[in-house]
Amino acid sequence: MVIRMTRPLIELLFDFGSPNAYLVWQVLPDLAARHDADLRVVPCLLGGLFKRTGNQAPMLAFAGIKGKLDYDMLETRRFIARHGLARFRMNPHFPVNTLLLMRGLIAARHRGEEAAYIAAGLAAMWEDERKMDDPDTFVAVFDAAGLDGAALLAATQDAQIKAELVAATEAAAARGAFGIPTLWVDGEIYFGKERLAQIEDQLAT
Numbered sequence: 001m002v003i004r005m006t007r008p009l010i011e012l013l014f015d016f017g018s019p020n021a022y023l024v025w026q027v028l029p030d031l032a033a034r035h036d037a038d039l040r041v042v043p044c045l046l047g048g049l050f051k052r053t054g055n056q057a058p059m060l061a062f063a064g065i066k067g068k069l070d071y072d073m074l075e076t077r078r079f080i081a082r083h084g085l086a087r088f089r090m091n092p093h094f095p096v097n098t099l100l101l102m103r104g105l106i107a108a109r110h111r112g113e114e115a116a117y118i119a120a121g122l123a124a125m126w127e128d129e130r131k132m133d134d135p136d137t138f139v140a141v142f143d144a145a146g147l148d149g150a151a152l153l154a155a156t157q158d159a160q161i162k163a164e165l166v167a168a169t170e171a172a173a174a175r176g177a178f179g180i181p182t183l184w185v186d187g188e189i190y191f192g193k194e195r196l197a198q199i200e201d202q203l204a205t
Contacts, residue, residue: 008037008203013172013182015046016105016201019090019100022126023076024181024193025085025118031196035203037185041118043105044172046098046180052173057095079193087127097133098124100156104162107155113147120145132149162182 011031030176032039051058058176062068080088098173101121124130124141131137155161172182176189183190185202 002037002203004026004126007049008035008186009040009184010037011040011042012186013044013177013180013184014041014105015044015140015180016071016101016121016125016132017046017094017096018180019094019126020077020193021146022122023079023083023085024089024196025122025181026085027193027196028183031200031203033118034199035200037203039116042172043102043107043165043168044177044180045102045108048166048169049173049177052170053178055178056170075194087123089127089129091125091129093129093131093133096131100135100138101125103156103165104142104152104160106168107152107158108147110155110161112150116145116147117142120147 010028012021012024012028014025016022027038031037046160058069058072062072069163080086095160105114105121106118108114120142124137126134130141132141135153142149142152177182177191178193179191181193183195185199186204190199
């Protein structure tokens with residue numbers, strides 16, 4: 001076994017609009033804690049990443065492949081059952097435009113409120129079935145979480161916040177990402193929630 005001189009770093013490429021990002025986030029903090037690893041969220045606008053890489057959402061990319069989407073749903077059900085994620089609900093408004101949510105995440109990070117913001121946003125999207133591209137809903141959800149929803153909404157129109165999200169998305173594509181959830185473990189890339197076992201193997205060595 002290799003003795004690490006520094007803590008390993010897990011980076012999660014993240015957009016609230018990905019159900020798989022929700023599922024991974026329910027498992028990843030405990031995984032990181034088991035391996036004494038630091039965990040960092042890397043914001044990325046998924047639609048922008050698709051445009052930069054020529055990728056498509058699975059419902060479009062695999063629509064013509066017999067059995068592929070059915071199998072993806074089977075894997076999702078297995079993941080949910082394995083990890084006891086009974087609160088998950090497929091958002092009836094899917095796909096939701098996450099531009100406000102993702103700019104808000106950048107703003108929340110500047111305010112020192114990232115963890116609370118992520119928890120509230122994910123619960124609203126994938127447990128409570130809220131339409132989070134509606135500004136009034138956005139404000140109500142984050143007010144209920146003890147944050148200043150109106151201030152966060154206003155910050156989504158700030159030029160610096162907009163630029164940071166664009167830059168983060170471009171940087172993710174430059175690192176080789178093409179979808180979410182992408183994870184890096186000490187800089188090594190993994191894609192998909194099914195790779196968590198491989199990540200555990202890397203962290204155990």
